[in-house]
Amino acid sequence: MSKSTIVLGAGIIGVSTAIHLARRGRSVILVDRRTPGEETSFGNAGLIQREGVVPYGFPQDIGLLIRYGFNNRIDAHYHASALFKLVPFLGRYWWHSNKSRHQAIAKAYAPLIENSILEHQDLIEASGAQQLIRKDGWMSLFRTTGKQDAELAEAERLAKEYGVGYQALTREDLAREEPHLRGDFVGALKWKDPWSVTDPHGLTKAYLQYFQSLGGRFASGDASSLAPRASGHGWQVMTSDGPLDADVVVLALGPWAEDATRKLGYRFPLGVKRGYHMHYAAAGNAVLNNWAMDAERGYFLAPMDRGIRLTTGAEFADRDAPKSPVQLARAEKVAREIFPLAERLDAEPWMGARPCTPDMMPVIGKAPRHEGMWFAFGHAHHGLTLGPATGRLVAEMMTGEKPFLDPTAWRPERFNP
Template sequence: MDDVIILGAGIVGIATGIHLLRRGRSVTLVDKSAPGRETSFGNAGIIQREGVRPHAFPRDLQTLLQVGLHLSTAARYEPLALPKLAPPLLRYWWESSPDHYRKVVQSYAPLIGRSILTHDDLIKAVGPEADALISRYGWHLAFRSQDKFEKEIRKAQGDHEQFGIGYKALDWPALKAAEPNLLGKLVGAIHWTDPWTVKDPGALVGLYFGLFEKLGGTFVHGAADGLRQDGANWITRVDGQALRARQAVIALGPWAPDVLEPLGYRLPLFVKRGYHMHYAAADDAALRHLLLDPEVGYAMAPMAAGIRITTGAEFSLRDAAPTPIQLAKAEKAARELFPLGARLDPQPWKGARPCTPDMMPIISQAPGHAGLYVGIGHAHHGFTLGPATGELLAQMMTHEDTAIDVHPFRMGRFLGA
């Protein structure tokens, strides 16, 4: 019998396992997919230290109309999914009001502050192979209109003063100097200088998994049939094999409700689906750094597999058929800025970001079950926050003082506890 079973071998589950193994616990990690090949794989590859402000629900009429009429590239919805999505989305809208959102940012900023520190810890533990995947330049938040660029400069200055976030305002000549192959249509960019970017997020998570195994962790490849409590222990079955441990962690991202709901936890979770595609560069062009085009709603990042375009949010049911409409719109807009070549992937990658209505993850002991812990709901920042979440869960599970106050991330906030 192990000390801990972790369901979910994405970046959260792997990082939690590493931190527990370092503390002398025996750990078995379970997943139906290969480690790090789901949501941890398909992202823009940012360790997003500047991301102290999680994505709020839009409240201005223009944006709401664009989304409602399916004119937006940044966000779209599937009408047939609305009956199930309406309750959590309504709460998401409410939590995004100015007063609520200010409180969210104050709680969220210390967690984001752990992102670089905890990734750096794991990168150093892995060694040069992991470090070779990292760029410490930061990334560009680029603008097509002067008024929105100037508004973002003011916000960046505020975040610098309040949270110490580093940035530079680049006018078009400075941005063109940093990215010589840009074609135009931009007035400038915010260069966020604190974040790191990764040219192959899936490979980095794979290296973290290698560290997990090096430290003595066990991986079981297969679908767990849930969790049940047997006295002081937790049991799951994988392909008929019973696994038993004193503690259990649910780090299943968008699949967490499949295990939590049979245990009596009905949480207001929803998913934002996203897509990516890799492209060649035309005319020997090179994209040096990640660029986000917020006025359209996509990111364009240089990756080992090509130039990756990642889409915004698709509000849909987790398992619904792919509808990569946003990707086609993003590709068209990206070709205005950069000489993209042919598509390199046979089909778009699709993933689901697990979200909570208050924009903050659940990093918590389950309030009604001893020995059960949960790390889910990271939305757009799962890759960023995986190692920080693993650190906090391991500290809670071994009764250490946590690196930051974890009270804002408790599961009970959705259960009246």
């Protein structure tokens, strides 16, 4: 009889893991307190970022840090009341973001990113979700030649070291690509390899339906009820249908992983970067053709099925603090200056929390001190990108296959020896 498995967390990481386990003959039940894909996986820029081999580091420039201190930017915002609690995480994040350490982390991180498109393609085709995918990359818009030159030099480095494809766009090229874009942009950088998703929540739901077609089940339950089974072997979770037992459990809980692991004696330095989005109609006959980031301002515009989605940068705050969408208000004001946005289409701003480790890499592997427990969380800005690759890697390790990637760099033991 195949081992029974509970996957806790039904975001893109958990659903992808459940699929790969079900494909390998495991009896899998996916458990979440909400319906699948409604937490962090719901709100993002909708990019499968093949170019994202270098994780987002903590700024090292003192002048820039001073400017962040004024707390009036779009790309980053903080709650002063949370800073004392956040200092240990931010300190370690800053330390790992040193140039030499950051470059070493990128080399360790890159194999996951490099496989992101191929692994998504597998699940997209299997789930019949092709209508949600565009394969024309995304662009970064530049207001100054200094920023443009620096970003193009970095793109050239990534092309040489990691095989990333890009194209430099002049002011005239940009005008042809985006005729309704306003503002004095000097040009753009177009990343050619990434795919974009016109409905990230819809993609997670399509993957869920594929999982269910493989015999998998979904149950409503709370990860806080996780406990060892009375027999001493396996795990139990309370669900709306009563207690659910399994031989093995996978924790794919995103920013809530710290709650579950801390109860078991682990100390993962997991921080969160909160983010916001809002959808808008386009005014008149205006069309936004590309996923586009205003590089010097730090917000993103994405032409999705529901409308044009505006996403903000990172908010550093307590994970469960009330919404404070000041970045969204700042971004909307600037975005309306460069593109004819019409009315808001959402009743209120959406907010989610990205789960981040200080070394910018996810936690993937077997729990060091508990039998029958596996971890898959901490993917920061790249949860959507890395869902299928992570799911395959975890499933291969759990079933004794040779992993298609060396998982050493992402092992839990780096934080919990």
